[in-house]
Amino acid sequence: MPKISNIELVKIGKQPILSVRTTTNAASLPSAIGESFRKIAEYLKEIDELMSDVPFVAYHNLDPEDMEIEIGFPVSASFPGKGDVKASFLEETLAVFCMFLGSYSDMEPLYNEMTSWIEENGYRFSGAYYEFYYNGIEFPESELLTKVFIPVIK
DSSP: OOEEOOOEEEEEOOEEEEEEEEEEOGGGHHHHHHHHHHHHHHHHHHTTOOBSSOOEEEESOOOTTSEEEEEEEEBSSOOOOBTTBEEEEEOOEEEEEEEEESOGGGOHHHHHHHHHHHHHTTOEEOSOEEEEESSOTTSOGGGOEEEEEEEEEO
């Protein structure tokens, strides 16, 4: 059974990122994420830089047939982009935040709880849903650790 930690309101600071934005469907999501991570990792190697935090996927919509996603890495400074890899920022924002331990396919109850928290506390959604991945497919599904944050406004 997946474990849901406490849902909290946090302030997210401005963070430079390198990312690839694309459209895909749910069935092709893993390959789209993998290919985008590869492009960004190759670019970071080319400019002799490292990511400054764990990789993320931002879901700009949740339509399983036409998902607009942004795959990226936080970096230590603003770098120029190249090709599909764009340089931008995660903007400073208030966000509802939670850590999730378990399979990605078991995250729906977490999103339901976070949505309820947002509504019950008088906030509104104000941006993409972000998932930061602390480990990956080399771990058992029960040990996958994901940070989720959803930007909100009062």
